[in-house]
Amino acid sequence: MKLRYAFLLGIGVTALLTAFLFLPISFQIQEPIPVAAAKAATISLVDRIAVEHSTKETTPAREEVLKEEPSVPPIPQPENLPIQEQTESHTQTQEPMVQQVEKQAAAEQAEENTPMLIDGYYPVESVTLAPVFDRALLAARIVYPPLAKRQRKEGLVIVRLFIAESGLVERIVVEEDPGYGLAEAAIAAFTSFKTSPALYQDTPVAVTLRYPIRFTLQ
Incomplete structure (x- = not known):
């Protein structure tokens, strides 16, 4: 009995598989999707052709413009001149320049060596020989002020002599005055006082200098 059922089940399964094999099955075939044209490539190609075309059109015009420019005649160079003419012209132009430089240098040197005057007087540092004072005669002309002597005052007076x-001695200017009549005593000593003249390159010149006088009590 069991064998009969198994045999019938096997026959039924085989029939079903056979039926599935012969049944019609419909498949839907998809149509291919249209691909867009490569517009970017076409545009690039057109632009390139236009550029090449414009370049070919403009190149002859540029050459024509260059051809129409007037030619400048060559400027003769000094090398084209004979060697003797070059040497003579160079020497002629160099000599005035050398003379001018030498004159300018001599003028600057003379200006540096010329001392600056003070109110028309040479500074004593710039003269060749300074004036020599007779100290004994000058000391004899100095009178100690009575006021300073009574008060036992001492001091240094500096005068500028012209x-x-x-x-x-033409002019006396007091630069330092300790008071008590000391400066007036110095002015009185130098008034109409005469020294040996100052010399600048063996020539007597007017000179100005500072002269100190110290007043002390013994």
């Missing part, structure tokens, strides 16, 4: 070419 001495003429003859050696005569």
